[in-house]
Amino acid sequence: MSVNGAPVPASGTRAAGVRTAAGGGTARGYAPGRTLPLRVEFVRQFRRRRTMAMFGLLLALPWVLVVAFQFGPAPGRGGGGLRISDLATQGGLNFAAFVLSVSASFLLAVAVALFCGDTVASEASWSSLRYLLAAPVPRDRLLRQKLIVAMAYSATAVTVLPLMALLAGTVAFGWHDIQVPGTGETIPAADVLPRFAVVVGYALVSQLVVASLAFLLSVGTDSPLGAVGGAVGLVIVSTILQAVEALGSVREFLPTFWNTAWLDALSPDPDYSGMIKGVAVSVTYAVILVAFAFRRFRAKDVVS
Amino acid sequence: MTLRGGRRTFAAAVALALVVAGGLAWSLWPSEPRVRGQDVAVSVMDGPAGDQRVTLDATFFPPASGGKAPAVLLAHGFGGSKDDLRDEAARLAGRGYAVLTWSARGFGRSTGEIALNSPDYEVKDVRALVDWLARRPDVRLDASGDPRVGIAGGSYGGAIALMAAAYDDRIDAIVPQITWYDLADALFPESTGQGPEHGVFKKMWAGLFFSAGGSALSGAAAGGPAALAGGAPGSTRPNADQGAGGSTDTSTGTSTGTADGPAKDGKTGDGTGGKMGGGTGDGSGTSGRAQCGRFRPEICDMYLTVAETGRATPEAVKLLRASSPVSVPGRIRIPTLLIQGQRDSLFPLAHADANARAIAATGAPVEMAWISGGHDGGGSEADDEWVEERTAAWLDRWLKDSPVPGVRAGRTSAGVEGFTVSRDGGRDPGTRRSVVVHAAAPSYAGLAGASRTEVPIAGPVQPIANPPGGSPASVSVVPGLSSLLGGASASAGVSVDIPGQAAVFESAPLTKPVHVTGSPSVKIKVYGTGEVTLFAKLYDASGGRLAVLPSSLVSPLRVTASESGAETTVTLPAIDRRFDAGHRLRLVVATTDMGYATPSAPAAYRVGLAGGAVSLPVDASLVTPATGPAWWTWAAPLAAIVVAAGLLLAGRRRTVPDGGGEPDGVPLRITGLTKRYRNGEKAVDGLSFHVEKGQVLGLLGPNGAGKTTTMRMMMGLIHPDEGEIRIFGRRVVPGAPVLSRLGSFVEGPGFLPHLTGRANLELYWQATGRPAEDAHMEEALEIAGLGAALERAVRTYSQGMRQRLAIAQAMLGLPDLLVLDEPTNGLDPPQIAEMRAVLKAYAEGGRTVIVSSHLLGEVEQTCTHVVVMRRGRLVFQGPVGDLLATRSPSGGPGPRLEDVFLDLIGESR
Structure with missing residues (x-):
């Protein structure tokens, strides 16, 4: 306490007395709709080390891969190998497609799970959640604002990786038409650029399941690692299950089954049917999981 | 909570694992008991005079449905045996058929010699099998001795289906797959219509075909019946000959040279392999016969002759045609589903086309399907399933559902009715494996197509040479190679043309795509002298990649060249392929092909175009079923939104958000407040008290008395089970706006550790959404006294620093009601003293402070009033002085609060 602590509240007394008379049920200037502005939540999350580390990793990964390709032996020309990895050095677009293909299934899922799974659980683990709720930030609003910010960070992560890969690949390998894996056909860069936007958009949507599951777990636990790990665990289990062919068409409803469907957008005849199914599955799971998260948080006793 | 949350997570994980395990078990569990086949040996008299006895090794699968069921004969491919068909037979039996599979004579454990589906041998065998079926009690009969029976089979088995249908009127429906119309034409094709006598010998296929049947020589020595017992060939596909796989190791086991005469030891009902192991032979031993394996000698002799010369003799053509549907025009008059492979250089689509026309001409119902595979492999698994399903559906339609066999009500035309083509449907987005779509048309237009499109091609007259010895040769397809490589690589077949041996003619890039279904044709001119053997093929060429030879098929032709140019019309192989816009048609005419016998004499000719266009057959009526988004792609998200709305609306608590109530001046009024733990024990039990303005209230009680729980309920963090809390007259619910008049510090500080103390307070205030000037930030920071x-x-803060920062945060905005939980924990004595002064001064202006503590001195020195709790219940409420007075013992030195307290909570010494 300050040495001259006593007079301080006294000076505020008069002001408080005035306010109490006029304020009635709420403090002056308080409105539920103005609590926890998005800007504040962005700042609260931005300076965290895990945010910085994740973005640093996503921005550095394309360059690491560029260096790796420079060191590796040049892919044999004319060989039968027309896998997406063999074509990565054909140009910026090819490289970006390669980077997306190797990271979409796991790295981006981890990034999304991190941003969405950590958001509420970490507040609970720091005990700051109860002070926000007592401020008071209404529960639905707190969850909504946190969801928006977490999704925005996730979207930035999913977008920033292919864009940086495009930049790194173009710098390292030049700007060329994209060469399609398998057949080796080429598609003009100008044609494929809008499709590339579709690909990134699809990658975003396909991560919605991970995001919403992580968010639901985040609401239910005060261990951020548990929420992130749980969501990543779902990705792993789902990926394993989709390898079990005996499950037949049931696998179409696994959350990760359509994660690679965006490859169809980069073929000479783009086929969007798989992506449509993927979006449908993803949105379905996400909507229900998020609804559960809100329902659960409303009724929850916050004791952390 | 951590523990409870962890337990909940664990429970969720267990539930997920159970669901997964259940799903796996459900999908992997055998859905129905396997139908068991009964091995039987059927003794048959066949031969031209019906005097040669063979024993056929067969397996009967009784219908799973019981009762009298229609029968199906399943025939295996060349080089295979009845064992290949066990699975399919079991499935058909499960579908309600009596199924009989048998090893054809000369194969498996059946005795006898291969006669290539001759009417005198294999066809008579089938007649005997039909007789056998007619005697079964569980087979439905159309008439005495006439069972309701169909035949299905691939390749060799498909041909026996056709031949049996021609020679036995009791057969009611057939599904021949990837089989021949004219065996002579299959082995000696010619694409300008001159017939097999002038055909080009398909030497590699012929070699494989005959070696598959003739390989018993080595097998007999090494294996015998024991080798066969465990040696079921791996493939379960009914539509592929074992011979196609070059599986020359299919040791047929029994000794070679089984005699022409009746086998003396063959007895009905005795089908054990042991009996056959020592097959007697009274005619074996000539040097020529050693190469014949299990072939009939006349077949063997024919092959030895043609293989040597590369020319079909009239006798050979006659013999081969005797085993071919071409020899029985008009005699197949029953419903026929023809399934032919698009990748089949042995029995190309033209054979099925000829069969279809011949059968449809009798008025019988015929349908045609072109599947993705064939003898060259490359078929998709999905197509295999589709073939089996179509086969079963065809049998259902004509054996089960039809009241009178073989007649369709209301039949008007004599054409081939249904036509289905398997096309590449891209890749499955989930598995990345290729998908087949089935384009269908109501009628089959034939290889000429429903209409034709002319695409101009151009190129100069080019000299080409036949290399000495016919080598090196162009490569289109290597028979059996696809099977050796596992079939997967076959789809990317490599076609090689040798420079100098091939003339090339190209079209301009196509302006719009053309989907060719049928046999294209082209007119060429050949300049030179003598008889010329040529191979014509039509590539799909596009920039940037290797030209593709559709289905790897070529058309061999023989022309008698002249110096002025002999003109001839070449029928190119039947294909189904889309030539995309921008691609070119490339016609290549080569002198050699590895799969065929070509002249060994060196020669040179010139080849040019006559007419300058390729005529392409098109069938626009083939429609791929719309593969629009599945219904669930829009239904599932909509349903999810409905479910989500339901979840949220049903989860809404029925309380007025504002808590209701008229605002009044009482800072805190608690009535009948009760909160139970999960185990039912009450943490707060019927607590009621109120606090007036200006009071500093001490909330006193031992650990576990319910102080902190009460404070949490004041903050709206936990829901009371009963009773209510009102702050300034408003009921407290989670997020109630009146909480904005409450400042709180409960159970330790809560800050974002990565932010500075100042940033934490500033962001906290911003999170309340209230004006910055109302925060009184500097005054609060002064109270925290954290300095730099x-x-x-x-x-980086110590416990005490965090504590002071948290109290400062609680005082931000100078709330009318300040709730502090153990505020002096972690403070040193001077700081505690200061704290007391701060709290007293804070309450003097009409504001209210509630301080919880288990330290008596703390309460005594700070508070004006006190509430004492014990095990969730109120035990005292009033001014601190009253508390002392009530318990003042008479004449004593004055009460000590500690004694009073201990007395109150029932632990007096």
Whole structure:
């Protein structure tokens, strides 16, 4: 306490007395709709080390891969190998497609799970959640604002990786038409650029399941690692299950089954049917999981 | 909570694992008991005079449905045996058929010699099998001795289906797959219509075909019946000959040279392999016969002759045609589903086309399907399933559902009715494996197509040479190679043309795509002298990649060249392929092909175009079923939104958000407040008290008395089970706006460790959404007294620093009601003294402070009033002085609060 602590509240007394008379049920200037502005939540999350580390990793990964390709032996020309990895050095677009293909299934899922799974659980683990709720930030609003910010960070992560890969690949390998894996056909860069936007958009949507599951777990636990790990665990289990062919068409409803469907957008005849199914599955799971998260948080006793 | 949350997570994980395990078990569990086949040996008299006895090794699968069921004969491919068909037979039996599979004579454990589906041998065998079926009690009969029976089979088995249908009127429906119309034409094709006598010998296929049947020589020595017992060939596909796989190791086991005469030891009902192991032979031993394996000698002799010369003799053509549907025009008059492979250089689509026309001409119902595979492999698994399903559906339609066999009500035309083509449907997005779509048309237009499109091609007259010895040769397809490589690589077949041996003619890039279904044709001119053997093929060429030879098929032709140019019309192989816009048609005419016998004499000719266009057959009526988004792609998200709305609306608590109630001046009024733990024990039990303005209230009680729980309920963090809390007259619910008049510090500080102390307070205030000038930030910071440490990250703070920062945060905005839980924990004595002064001064202006503590001295020195709790219940409420007075013992030195307290909570010494 300050040495001259006593007079301080006294000076505020008069002001408080005035306010109490006029304020009635709420403090002056308080409105539920103005609590926890998005800007504040962005700042609260931005300076965290895990945010910085994740973005640093996503921005550095394309360059690491560029260096790796420079060191590796040049892919044999004319060989039968027309896998997406063999074509990565054909140009910026090819490289970006390669980077997306190797990271979409796991790295981006981890990034999304991190941003969405950590958001509420970490507040609970720091005990700051109860002070926000007592401020008071209404529960639905707190969850909504946190969801928006977490999704925005996730979207930035999913977008920033292919864009940086495009930049790194173009710098390292030049700007060329994209060469399609398998057949080796080429598609003009100008044609494929809008499709590339579709690909990134699809990658975003396909991560919605991970995001919403992580968010639901985040609401239910005060261990951020548990929420992130749980969501990543779902990705792993789902990926394993989709390898079990005996499950037949049931696998179409696994959350990760359509994660690679965006490859169809980069073929000479783009086929969007798989992506449509993927979006449908993803949105379905996400909507229900998020609804559960809100329902659960409303009724929850916050004791952390 | 951590523990409870962890337990909940664990429970969720267990539930997920159970669901997964259940799903796996459900999908992997055998859905129905396997139908068991009964091995039987059927003794048959066949031969031209019906005097040669063979024993056929067969397996009967009784219908799973019981009762009298229609029968199906399943025939295996060349080089295979009845064992290949066990699975399919079991499935058909499960579908309600009596199924009989048998090893054809000369194969498996059946005795006898291969006669290539001759009417005198194999066809008579089938007649005997039909007789056998007619005697079964569980087979439905159309008439005495006439069972309701169909035949299905691939390749060799498909041909026996056709031949049996021609020679036995009791057969009611057939499904021949990837089989021949004219065996002579299959082995000696010619694409300008001159017939097999002038055909080009398909030497590699012929070699494989005959070696598959003739390989018994080595097998007999090494294996015998024991080798066969465990040696079921791996493939379960009914539509592929074992011979196609070059599986020359299919040791047929029994000794070679089984005699022409009746086998003396063959007895009905005795089908054990042991009996056959010592097959007697009274005619074996000539040097020529050693190469014949299990072939009939006349077949063997024919092959030895043609293989040597590369020319079909009239006798050979006659013999081969005797085993071919071409020899029985008009005699197949029953419903026929023809399934032919698009990748089949042995029995190309033209054979099925000829069969279809011949059968449809009798008025019988015929349908045609072109599947993705064939003898060259490359078929998709999905197509295999589709073939089996179509086969079963065809049998259902004509054996089960039809009241009178073989007649369709209301039949008007004599054409081939249904036509289905398997086309590449891209890749499955989930598995990345290729998908087949089935384009269908109501009628089959034939290889000429429903209409034709002319595409101009151009190129100069080019000299080409036949290399000495016919080598090196162009490569289109290597028979059996696809099977050796596992079939997967076959789809990317490599076609090689040798420079100098091939003339090339190209079209301009196509302006719009053309989907060719049928046999294209082209007119060429050949300049030179003598008889010329040529191979014509039509590539799909596009920039940037290797030209593709559709289905790897070529058309061999023989022309008698002249110096002025002999003109001839070449029928190119039947294909189904889309030539995309921008691609070119490339016609290549080569002198050699590895799969065929070509002249060994060196020669040179010139080849040019006559007419300058390729005529392409098109069938626009083939429609791929719309593969629009599945219904669930829009239904599932909509349903999810409905479910989500339901979840949220049903989860809404029925309380007025504002808590209701008229505002009044009482800072805190608690009535009948009760909160139970999960185990039912009450943490707060019927608690009621109120606090007036200006009071500093001490909330006193031992650990576990319910102080903190009460404070949490004041903050709206936990829901009371009963009773209510009102702050300034408003009921407290989670997020109630009146909480904005409450400042709180409960159960320790809560800060973002990565931010500085100042940033934490500023962001907290911003999170309340209230004007910055109302925060009284500097005054609060002065109370915290952190000095320069304010600019450090909170994670570097000591416990006491965090405590002071948290109290400052509680005082931000100078709330009318301040609730502090153990505020002096972690403070040193001077700080505690200061704290007391601050709290007293804070309450003097009409504001209210509630301080919880288990330290008596603390309460005594700070508070004006006190509430004492014990095990969730109120035990005292009133001014501190009253508390002392009520318990004042008479004449004593004055009560000590500690004694009073201990007395109150029932632990007096």
